Amino acid sequence: MKIKEIIVVEGKDDTTAIKRAVEADTIETNGSSIGDAVIEQIKLAQKARGVIIFTDPDFPGEKIRKTITEKVAGCKHAFLTKDEARPKRGKGIGVEHASSEAIRLALQSVKEEMEEYISDITFDDLVDAGLIGGSQAKARREKLGISLKIGYTNGKQLHKRLNMFQITKEEYDEAINRIIQEEKN
Template structure:
């Protein structure tokens, strides 16, 4: 499966599933109009790193969400726009062939021959996931501007930004050390 380097921004979880069927990539949902601050921070971080692709439904709501994203993120040459070919179509209802064609036009493609930098075992070992890990996980997500999500999403985002095990250990030490007053 081909890999897209940019983060792809979609409206909802069904859109996310449709994209993941076609490419190995990191996908962020806006969850409709509810653009959370953590999501904006994550997307700003992605812009500095590799860029983003905005792919929203081709209806009025999709255009409003696209405009909101650009407003919050600013004009940037690392924001790419992917558009569906027909009006009033939802990303989730577009066939796989069409999604591949649309994203190949704007995405930076590469063969997926790179091993992930971190594994779920690493996160377990560092007590970022698993039993009694909630506080550490939240600190890492907040401090590294990774947004909220399940363990799999956290791992995907850590690997997207190439955060190493050593860096995670350092961040945990910093966030868990007592503050001086």
């Protein structure tokens, strides 16, 4: 599988895992304090071939994703679940621990940012579905992120991400109904 876009990852081990799974070029951020030179490199990559942000499913990875998204418009996003990013042995979480199959699936399910899309999904819909403010909210948001392949978000960011990736009300409703049905079983 060959990827046209340049994939932005956190470090060398992530690049190794990506290249083991697919044929692609990468840019490494080398941590969460991304310098201006790396941002300029990502901007050039975005203009030339497009960019896929593929960071770890943890706080630093989300921080990197947010920083790049704020400074480089129109990026695409690939996500792994925390389970997919855990090593078979030992501790840690990251793209470098994911199987080649999980990486390929994440890259096949890339989501594209869209600034101007306004979803039919309201904040009240999120509250009503128990995604914000309830005892099961965090677990439900995690399941929703996996189902829609948009990654985990906190309650504040969920509505923004649903809009950013143009998740339709129908897709959202189907995912929520599946989650609620699974909880009943």
